[in-house]
Amino acid sequence: MNDGATPGGWLRIGEVARRTGLTVRALHHYDRLGLVVPSERSWGDHRLYSPSDLRRLLDVQHLRALGLSLAEVAAALDDPGFDPNRVLDEHIDQLRQRITLQQQLLERLSVLRAGNEAAWPDLLDTIALTARLRHPDATVRVRAVLDGEAIPLPVLLDRLATESDPAVQGMLAWAVAQHGTPAVGPLVGLLASPHADVRLHVVQALAKLGDPAAVEPLIGLLDDPAEPVRSASVTALGRLGDERALPALIRLLGGTEVPLSAAVTDALIDFGAPAARLLAADPPAGASARSQAVEVLAQIDSPAARDALLAHATDPDPQVRLAAVFALAGVPGEAADAALATAAASGDRQLVAVAERIIADRRR
Incomplete structure (x- = not known):
């Protein structure tokens, strides 16, 4: 029969290959392995496949499509304990x-x-550099950052997002900052990283860039669960000097975390007169916050800062009064003299002692 089938429904190997899509060589291989052995042979010793042989062959193909090896296929078909x-x-x-x-x-x-806008040879250089940035030795990775004068920004950001060594992270953040304004958006995206050390270095990179677009995201990090990230965000906002951050920074006054408290003080001093105006117009509610505010105001040379210190010299809290009177030592003028005289007559022994010493120094 010219279709490859015998009168009894048996199929010759060529027809089996045509119907299943397998090669004759593969069918011979299955036969040698005992995986699918033709049930009959013709008078001319040609392999003849029965319908059951064909069904087994289809089962083999299905199992192979699942990724099973030939040995696993054989076990699946023939081993009852499989x-x-x-x-x-x-x-x-x-x-x-x-x-x-x-x-x-x-x-x-x-x-x-x-990150590729170059020719193929330059892309090969980038690939080689990227391989060095993934090297298991942190020293090699740092050197790769230093040597890569034109590392594409996406490559740097990819490595910054996954780098685990703090030293390498710092170098990557520095390299990202060299790309300027185009790096701001992608860096802000990395602030969602679950790794506090990545967020920390992103904040530091944003501080170096000095772009106003970073202000709102940095304000959002003032509630970050990691104190170093909060402190770095405060410092970055102080460097950026955008007054949108002032209310959020002032709300942090009076905190008990020493690094964060110091960062808030420094940041508000960096703002200068704008910070003094807000502190004078709306003094913090808590005594510890007002004490820290006095520390800030004492280091700002502005009329608003001087007026706020004079007001705090009569604060209801003795520690705030003491800090304000002590700060008045650097404030000239009759208003400061009058505030000092009031403090010297207050009856508060500690306040009186400080005020009298300052008055004596001013008279010299």
């Missing part, structure tokens, strides 16, 4: 690993493509 779930679990794990690797490759290619 556990399909165990094999499937193993292949699921392997597939997940391959998907992860492929996803990582996709991300690497996307990063390289996003």
Whole structure:
């Protein structure tokens, strides 16, 4: 019969190959392995496949499509004790690993493509540099950052998001900052990183860039769970000098965390007169916050700062009064003299002693 089938419904190997899409060589291989052995042979010693042989062959193809090896396929078809779930679990794990690797490759290619505007030789240089940025030795990674004068921004951001060594993170943040304004948006995106050290270095990079677009995201980090990130955000806002940050910074006055408290003081002093005007117009409610406000005001040379110190010299809290009177030593004028005289006559022994000493010094 010219279709490859015999009168009894048997199929010759060529017809089996045509129907299944397998090659004759593969069918011979299955026969040698005992995986699918033709049930009959013709008078001319040609392999003849029965309908049951064909069904077994289809079962083999289906199992192979699931990723099973030929040995596993044979066991699945012939071993009564074969556990399909165990094999499937193993292949699921392997597939997940391959998907992860492929996803990582996709991300690497996307990063390289996003940062590539050069010819092929330059792209090869970038690939080599990227490999150094992934080197297991942190010293090699630092050197790669220092040597890479034109590392594409997407490559730097990708590494900053995944780097674990603080020294390398700092260098990557510095390198990102060299890209200027185009780096601001992507850096802000990295502030959502679950890793506090990444957020910390992103904040430091944003501080170096000095772009107003970073102000609102940095204000949002004042509630960050990591104190170093909060302190760095305060410092960055002080450097940026955008008055939108002042109300949020003033609300932090009186805190008990020493590094954060010191950062708030320094940041408000950096703002200068605008900070003094807000502190004078709306003094903080808590005594500890007012004490810290006095520390800030004492280091700002402005009319609003002087007026606020004079007001705090009669504060209801003795520690705030004492800090304000002590700060008046550097404030000239009759108003300060009058406030000092009032303090010297207050009856508060500690306040009187400080006020009298300052008055005596001013008379010299």
